[in-house]
Amino acid sequence: MAAPGADAPPAPPARTSQRFGPWIAATAGLLCYANSLTHGFTYDDLPLVVENPRIRALGNPEIWRTDWWRYPRVEGGALDPRRDLLYRPLTLFTFALNYAAHRLAPWGYHLANVLLHAAVCALVCRLAQRLLGHPRVALFAGLLFAVHPVHCEAVASVVGRAETLSSLFLLLGLLALLPTHGWPALRRQCAAGLCFFLALLAKETAICYPALAALLLCFRPGPRGHLGAQRADLGAQRPAQPAPRAARSPAPQTARGGATWKRGLPLGLILLVPLAPYFALRLAALHDLIRAGATSILLNPLFDASAAERVHGALTVLGHYTRLLLAPVTLSCDYGLAIVDPHAGPGPMAVLGLLAALALAAGLLGLRSSAAHWRVAGLLCALFLASYALISNTALLIGVAVAERLLYWPSVFFCIGVSYALFARVAKGGWSAAPAWLRVVSLSLLIALGARATARNAAWRSNATLFDADAATFPRGALLQNYRALTLIDRAEQAQSSAELVELLQRADAALEQALSVYSRFPHALEQRGHVALMLGEPERARPFLERALSLDPRRPDLQRLLASLQPASDAAQDVEALRARAAQSPQDAALLVELGAALVAAGDYPGALAAYEQATRVAPDNLAALRGYGQALLLNYREDEAKAVLQQVVERDPSDWSAHANLARLLAENEPAAALTHARRAFELQPQDLRVRLNYAETLVVNQRRDEALSVLRETLRGLDASDAFHAAVSDRIQEIERLPP
Numbered sequence: 001m002a003a004p005g006a007d008a009p010p011a012p013p014a015r016t017s018q019r020f021g022p023w024i025a026a027t028a029g030l031l032c033y034a035n036s037l038t039h040g041f042t043y044d045d046l047p048l049v050v051e052n053p054r055i056r057a058l059g060n061p062e063i064w065r066t067d068w069w070r071y072p073r074v075e076g077g078a079l080d081p082r083r084d085l086l087y088r089p090l091t092l093f094t095f096a097l098n099y100a101a102h103r104l105a106p107w108g109y110h111l112a113n114v115l116l117h118a119a120v121c122a123l124v125c126r127l128a129q130r131l132l133g134h135p136r137v138a139l140f141a142g143l144l145f146a147v148h149p150v151h152c153e154a155v156a157s158v159v160g161r162a163e164t165l166s167s168l169f170l171l172l173g174l175l176a177l178l179p180t181h182g183w184p185a186l187r188r189q190c191a192a193g194l195c196f197f198l199a200l201l202a203k204e205t206a207i208c209y210p211a212l213a214a215l216l217l218c219f220r221p222g223p224r225g226h227l228g229a230q231r232a233d234l235g236a237q238r239p240a241q242p243a244p245r246a247a248r249s250p251a252p253q254t255a256r257g258g259a260t261w262k263r264g265l266p267l268g269l270i271l272l273v274p275l276a277p278y279f280a281l282r283l284a285a286l287h288d289l290i291r292a293g294a295t296s297i298l299l300n301p302l303f304d305a306s307a308a309e310r311v312h313g314a315l316t317v318l319g320h321y322t323r324l325l326l327a328p329v330t331l332s333c334d335y336g337l338a339i340v341d342p343h344a345g346p347g348p349m350a351v352l353g354l355l356a357a358l359a360l361a362a363g364l365l366g367l368r369s370s371a372a373h374w375r376v377a378g379l380l381c382a383l384f385l386a387s388y389a390l391i392s393n394t395a396l397l398i399g400v401a402v403a404e405r406l407l408y409w410p411s412v413f414f415c416i417g418v419s420y421a422l423f424a425r426v427a428k429g430g431w432s433a434a435p436a437w438l439r440v441v442s443l444s445l446l447i448a449l450g451a452r453a454t455a456r457n458a459a460w461r462s463n464a465t466l467f468d469a470d471a472a473t474f475p476r477g478a479l480l481q482n483y484r485a486l487t488l489i490d491r492a493e494q495a496q497s498s499a500e501l502v503e504l505l506q507r508a509d510a511a512l513e514q515a516l517s518v519y520s521r522f523p524h525a526l527e528q529r530g531h532v533a534l535m536l537g538e539p540e541r542a543r544p545f546l547e548r549a550l551s552l553d554p555r556r557p558d559l560q561r562l563l564a565s566l567q568p569a570s571d572a573a574q575d576v577e578a579l580r581a582r583a584a585q586s587p588q589d590a591a592l593l594v595e596l597g598a599a600l601v602a603a604g605d606y607p608g609a610l611a612a613y614e615q616a617t618r619v620a621p622d623n624l625a626a627l628r629g630y631g632q633a634l635l636l637n638y639r640e641d642e643a644k645a646v647l648q649q650v651v652e653r654d655p656s657d658w659s660a661h662a663n664l665a666r667l668l669a670e671n672e673p674a675a676a677l678t679h680a681r682r683a684f685e686l687q688p689q690d691l692r693v694r695l696n697y698a699e700t701l702v703v704n705q706r707r708d709e710a711l712s713v714l715r716e717t718l719r720g721l722d723a724s725d726a727f728h729a730a731v732s733d734r735i736q737e738i739e740r741l742p743p
Contacts (some may be wrong), residue, residue: 021135022122025142029121032147032453033114036156039461040106043333043483045158048095050104055096063096064089065285085290086399087282090201091162109158116164117155121146123171128416130178132376134424140442141419145412147450149328153405156460157333162203163408169199170206170409177213177267178220189270197274201281205409211386213271219367219379298479298519300401301337302393306740309342312350313401314394316340319353320402321388325414328449331456332470334479335402338518343740360385376420384413463487471511481515482525484508489532505532520729523552527559539566548727551692554636557604564602576603583612590620597629606636624654631660640667651679658686662693665700673703684713691717691727695734702738711738 041050047069049055054062068086094112102108125142129135145151154160173195176188184192192213199206283289297304302313320335332339364385366378387410393401400406422442423434434442459469467484474480488508495501512529516522526549533542543566550559579596586592593616600609610633616626628650634643644667650660665680680700687693694717701710714735721728 021129021139021142022125024139025125025146026118026122028143028450029118029146030114032450033117033152033155033457035454036114036457036460037107037110039110039156039457041104041109041158042460042463042466043157043159045109048092048159049109052092052095055092055099058093058096058100060096063092064281067286068092085286085288086204087285088162088201088203089281089285090198091159091165091203094161094165095158106158109161110156113155113158113161113164116161116168117146117151120164120167120171123168123175124412124415127171127175127178127412128419130175130180131379131416132420132424134420137419137423138416140423141416143446144419144449145415147446147453148325148411148415149331149449149453149456150324150404150407150411152331152453152456152460153333153403154408156457157405160405160408163405166199166203166206167409167412169195169202170209170212171412173199173209174212174216177216184267189267193270193274196271197278200274200278205390205406208387208390208409210268210271211389212383214268215379215382215386217267219375219382295399297337298522299334299336299399300393300397301340301342302397302401304737305342309740312346313340313342314392315350315353315357316342316347317353317393317402318356319349319351321407321410322352322356323349324404324407325411328452330473331404331459332474332477332480333404333466334470334474334477334483336400337478338476339474340401343736373424376424377417380413380417380420384410384417387413464491475514476518478515478518478522478525481511481518482522482528485511485515485525485528485532489528489535492535502536505536508532509536516729520733521552523549526552542566544725548730551727552730557606560602560604562604564604576600576605587615588619590616590623590626593619594623594625594629597626597633601629601633601636606633609633610637624650627653628657628660632663635663635667643667655682656686658683658690658693661686662696665696669700669703673700676700677704677706691721695731698734702741707738707741711735714738 054060054066068088068091095109098109098112121142124145125138128138128141132138154163173192176192176195177184179185179188196206196209199209279289295303302310302317305313317340320340324331338344360381363377363381366374366376367382369375369378390396391398391403391406391410422438459466463483464487467480467487471477471480471484485508488504488511492501492504492508495504509529509532512525512532515525516529519525526545530542530545530549533539533545543563546559546563546566550556550563553559576596576599579592579599583589583592583596593612597609597612597616600606600612609629613626613630613633616623617630620626627646631643631646631650634640634646644664647660647664647667650657651664654660661679661683665676665683668676668679677700680697683693684697694713698710698713698717701707701713714731718728718731718735721731
């Protein structure tokens, strides 16, 4: 009689899956995203790669000491108040490597992204093997991750490399903490700490790593490298040889108890060490660790939500992410206003988010279960939540409400969980042991997702294809319509006939009108609509749009110059060159210098105006007009502390200067709201008919939590505006926003 296992194949299927599974998953990732290799640069690739001077040299220190988006300082040395506190120098350095190798040829950047995605797919498969101990389950998890369409933005967009690069190091760090047998040795612990540091430099969301490590160390796999009870050998079966009673040891279990904590504490300290140099670098580069205020509500409408709206808004965000993971049929590069609209009340996505939250909460209970499958489910739910927390827009609002690229890392645990739910109970028998329906469903799922991902990649070929597709999918997206209009304007500038030019510009104007119907205080859309009107030969229609854009973003010299060019040229004050020549001949004439400064402000030359007014105050320190102009010029050049001091002198000498009072109110609103209100009220008393004074007064009342008074001022203002006025819709929208604020 043949010995047990004599006829067993030399390479058991499970061992084959364990050996080649990561390679199969990586190959699937390569094939699924290969069509992105012919794409150009799209969306955020343009400012961060094509127009980014920092990546032009590998040794450029600005890569390591500046913000992800822009240099942190503007003219005069002041911090740019609009900067975003994102610090991703390692990702920028990889762009510099690409640039050193092939300049701005897009294929190289896309090739690097696809290769990184393939590596991540292989590591997802390997992590699933370590966690679950089932190579076939791990293979399906790697394949599911490889072809999931929600990853298109992270892979097909060059700047999505921050997601793939960070995920690569996070996976390496987790695998370092999960040796096949026993507790991670010191060298593994150090390797894990290094991976954590590199992941942080790739993207700040890697801050979730200590929580992930703690979960794995507290509920770590048993000696056989998987959670729960020992699995049966997947190769040849051997008769069990019972050990003597005294020598027997308890069955392996998920590690718990004081021993784990005692061993885990030193390791936890090692893993926290990388935070010290990271925070030091981040603070040196950004001068702040976290963003203190809001970014654009166009990107994250929750910044404009009340407390109650924040609750169902967070559920709406979770609902969108749940839908993207479970049914990624409709996809978009933007989920801002009004795709996510907290003011609309709870909708279907909020309901879906609530169901997902309840399911995750129920899954967490599995951590305390005695059943192996429930313990696995509990750990995977906990790992998903630890990865998702930072992008959830619950306790901390981030720069965007929803973004597909942000799901790249949390989806690792989603894919492992789906694979475990489908195949854990048939893993020992292999593919042939699975029911026919399960084989059909799983194969169909992979094929359908892969086809959708390939199709979605095609949309990322260019900005025109991307924004046309996404604006058609979500026509109420304000940013999408604005971006679509920009691509239409670009195409109009290259039109071959006047008929084509007019047709493209009219489509762009319609898209901008749609964007402004969602958010009337959208400066860029107003500016672009003015440009479209000018290109159509309608300067009178362009003027109100440009004026409104300038009122929302007053420190725009280019807009100031454009508006000045639309004014009649008969006014002698506009003849800047003649004034310059006269001022050069009479450098001690303060009145002439003041006139030159005013002309330069009107022309949008703010640095030149500052120099003229500064010279005028030196020549005539008691000249009130020079002092008034000097304060305005300082304000326009972002030198706000100096402007505040000068304007205080102006109102002390001339308490009836309503313009100085209004500017002081704006300057003091953030740090000295009570003083700001005093100046705003005085400006309102002196110049009650000026629209900007009225709006400034209302906003200062809001800052001082005097909501009803602000609404009264704005409603009275709205009654005095014609419905066709460019400010009418903006004032109406602001009234609605303030009404939603808590009393």
